[in-house]
Amino acid sequence: MKENYQYDAIVIGSGISGGWAAKELSEKGLKTLVLERGRDVQHVRDYPTTNLEPWELEHRGALTYEELKENPVVSKCYAFKEDAKHFFAGDKEHPYHQEQPFDWIRGYQLGGKSLIWARQTQRWSNFDFEGPLRDRFAVDWPIRYEDLAPWYSYVEKFAGISGNRDGLATLPDGDFLPPMEMSCVEKHFQKVVSKKYKDRHVIIGRCAHITEAQPVHLQQGRVNCQYRNLCRRGCLFGGYFSSNAATLPWALKTGNLSIRTQSIVESILYDTKTGRSTGVRVIDAVTNAATEYFARIIFVNASTLATNQILLNSKSSRFPQGLGNDNGLLGKYLAFHNYRGKAEATYNGLLQYTTNGRRPNGAYIPRFRNVHRQETGFLRGYAVALGGWRPLVEPQGWGGELRQTLEHPKEAVWKISAGMMGETIPKESNYVSLHADEKDQWGIPLLKIHVQYDDNDEKMLRDYFEQMKEMFDEAGFSDITVTDTRQAPGLDIHEMGGVRMGNDPATSLLNRYNQLHTCKNVFVTDGACMTSTGTQNPSLTYMALTARACDYVIRAMKNGSL
Ligand SMILES: Cc1cc2nc3c(=O)[nH]c(=O)nc-3n(C[C@H](O)[C@H](O)[C@H](O)COP(=O)(O)OP(=O)(O)OC[C@H]3O[C@@H](n4cnc5c(N)ncnc54)[C@H](O)[C@@H]3O)c2cc1C
Ligand code: SF4
Numbered sequence: 332m333k334e335n336y337q338y339d340a341i342v343i344g345s346g347i348s349g350g351w352a353a354k355e356l357s358e359k360g361l362k363t364l365v366l367e368r369g370r371d372v373q374h375v376r377d378y379p380t381t382n383l384e385p386w387e388l389e390h391r392g393a394l395t396y397e398e399l400k401e402n403p404v405v406s407k408c409y410a411f412k413e414d415a416k417h418f419f420a421g422d423k424e425h426p427y428h429q430e431q432p433f434d435w436i437r438g439y440q441l442g443g444k445s446l447i448w449a450r451q452t453q454r455w456s457n458f459d460f461e462g463p464l465r466d467r468f469a470v471d472w473p474i475r476y477e478d479l480a481p482w483y484s485y486v487e488k489f490a491g492i493s494g495n496r497d498g499l500a501t502l503p504d505g506d507f508l509p510p511m512e513m514s515c516v517e518k519h520f521q522k523v524v525s526k527k528y529k530d531r532h533v534i535i536g537r538c539a540h541i542t543e544a545q546p547v548h549l550q551q552g553r554v555n556c557q558y559r560n561l562c563r564r565g566c567l568f569g570g571y572f573s574s575n576a577a578t579l580p581w582a583l584k585t586g587n588l589s590i591r592t593q594s595i596v597e598s599i600l601y602d603t604k605t606g607r608s609t610g611v612r613v614i615d616a617v618t619n620a621a622t623e624y625f626a627r628i629i630f631v632n633a634s635t636l637a638t639n640q641i642l643l644n645s646k647s648s649r650f651p652q653g654l655g656n657d658n659g660l661l662g663k664y665l666a667f668h669n670y671r672g673k674a675e676a677t678y679n680g681l682l683q684y685t686t687n688g689r690r691p692n693g694a695y696i697p698r699f700r701n702v703h704r705q706e707t708g709f710l711r712g713y714a715v716a717l718g719g720w721r722p723l724v725e726p727q728g729w730g731g732e733l734r735q736t737l738e739h740p741k742e743a744v745w746k747i748s749a750g751m752m753g754e755t756i757p758k759e760s761n762y763v764s765l766h767a768d769e770k771d772q773w774g775i776p777l778l779k780i781h782v783q784y785d786d787n788d789e790k791m792l793r794d795y796f797e798q799m800k801e802m803f804d805e806a807g808f809s810d811i812t813v814t815d816t817r818q819a820p821g822l823d824i825h826e827m828g829g830v831r832m833g834n835d836p837a838t839s840l841l842n843r844y845n846q847l848h849t850c851k852n853v854f855v856t857d858g859a860c861m862t863s864t865g866t867q868n869p870s871l872t873y874m875a876l877t878a879r880a881c882d883y884v885i886r887a888m889k890n891g892s893l
Pocket of ligand 1: 345346347348366451597632634858871873
């Protein structure tokens with residue numbers, strides 16, 4: 332069969348954002364090609380561990396010594412375990428340079444990290460979009476909440492987001508499916524916090540799980556989440572949202588989508604005569620053969636840092652520093668989430684309750700610091716991800732004693748654990764660039780990552796510890812401990828920026844529709860486009876921005892302006 336090299340649209344990457352671009356563009360009639368560097372992963376068929384019992388895993392879920400040695404970075408990720416390791420990119424095969432310690436966690440396969448994400452999905456509010464302008468950092472976002480709100484609703488309805496309508500200005504409600512339930516210790520904490528602080532709220536997590544399947548989910552072949560909490564293995568019920576279960580099969584049904592896996596986009600082609608991109612250059616991951624594919628529209632959705640790498644590597648006589656990079660800011664103003672703060676405690680009450688189930692979700696405190704006014708010595712603030720559960724007492728002793736404790740497990744007291752999700756300030760000094768000499772096995776220059784914490788992050792961390800200790804104390808918790816995990820940036824897996832949106836082409840790369848200011852048929856709608864980071868888990872915002880940009884493309888193509 333002769334391969335087609337000409338399409339209406341090319342989407343680079345098939346993860347959370349690329350899946351949405353594929354769906355929207357092919358649904359609106361564009362012949363669309365998704366280029367994915369990793370292997371094919373078909374929903375259900377390619378989830379080899381999804382139904383395994385713990386004793387069926389050779390190492391009971393643990394990694395071997397060799398795997399740990401070969402993967403010093405990715406093995407720090409809590410989800411990189413025996414049952415899900417096949418959905419992560421290995422360190423040895425995919426090297427990069429850490430000018431400062433940076434843990435780059437990647438999922439190189441069809442579906443990207445949508446298979447392994449933790450599915451927490453919160454909307455941004457105007458407190459986030461107006462942040463850079465109000466607090467005078469980065470550049471002003473070219474959009475506001477009102478621009479994105481209809482697109483949040485649009486993606487929420489299709490993806491299936493469970494949540495409670497909490498009516499909070501800092502965390503707008505979405506088009507939710509019924510919420511999951513909080514554990515009794517979380518409810519206790521919620522009550523205490525709302526009584527003591529009028530600006531702090533403990534709520535159930537909003538997450539991309541189907542709690543009451545709607546016709547649109549059944550049409551996708553997805554049904555209610557079964558609360559197995561084995562999501563990172565891939566879900567045969569389609570209980571959570573992934574590209575593999577939702578957007579890609581939906582797009583394929585239109586007959587307009589082609590998917591090419593094992594296809595590494597090396598660069599985007601640019602035509603100086605027309606001032607547009609003509610397509611992309613691809614290296615076959617297996618044969619190393621180079622091929623060019625052509626299209627009128629290019630969506631770059633390779634995930635934040637990979638997208639930066641592709642654009643930096645797309646050099647032409649017009650753009651010698653990388654595509655769209657007239658102002659020299661491509662790769663700069665990177666930011667991430669500060670996840671270094673952990674707080675834990677125990678609770679001796681509520682001992683009449685004995686179980687907390689296997690809810691694949693947690694509780695959440697939206698940002699409360701510096702929201703309405705600057706009230707601390709640091710900029711911005713943090714959200715808190717928390718969970719309260721009642722664990723079993725660890726089995727003890729040897730021989731008969733061990734057997735006794737295993738046969739008659741006892742429950743310990745309630746535990747509560749809280750993680751900081753701090754906003755970091757995008758800075759020119761946090762950047763990525765291409766290595767001048769070193770290349771990967773496909774001949775692509777390695778990415779150099781230069782990203783670090785700053786004084787603002789340290790101050791925020793100290794405040795988090797103080798506030799958590801105070802709130803835990805108010806709730807009557809004991810054994811309160813706070814820990815600085817000192818984890819490197821990157822392990823939060825919320826890296827953002829480098830190709831930021833803005834109004835002014837002198838200080839940003841993308842306009843309000845995620846379109847490169849200086850190459851109008853190239854759109855970047857993954858985390859690379861983010862002007863600032865907020866405190867929310869970011870993927871829902873990438874989805875909404877992608878759907879919105881696709882809508883713009885379709886309208887612009889119709890009226891002849893693109
Ligand atoms: C364990 C874990 C938990 C997480 N929890 C959450 C959460 O609760 N909430 C949340 O919002 N986010 C969470 N995230 C982050 C979330 O996964 C990412 O924000 C999201 O996947 C980003 O979407 P994306 O489309 O930009 O990239 P990805 O989903 O990573 O997809 C990018 C795709 O592009 C492909 N690609 C890369 N380079 C190239 C190239 N050169 N050519 C062709 N293809 C290429 C990759 O193989 C990949 O398939 C989590 C991530 C992990 C790993
Ligand atoms: S908890 Fe829900 S989404 Fe996760 S694997 Fe189980 S059924 Fe699937």
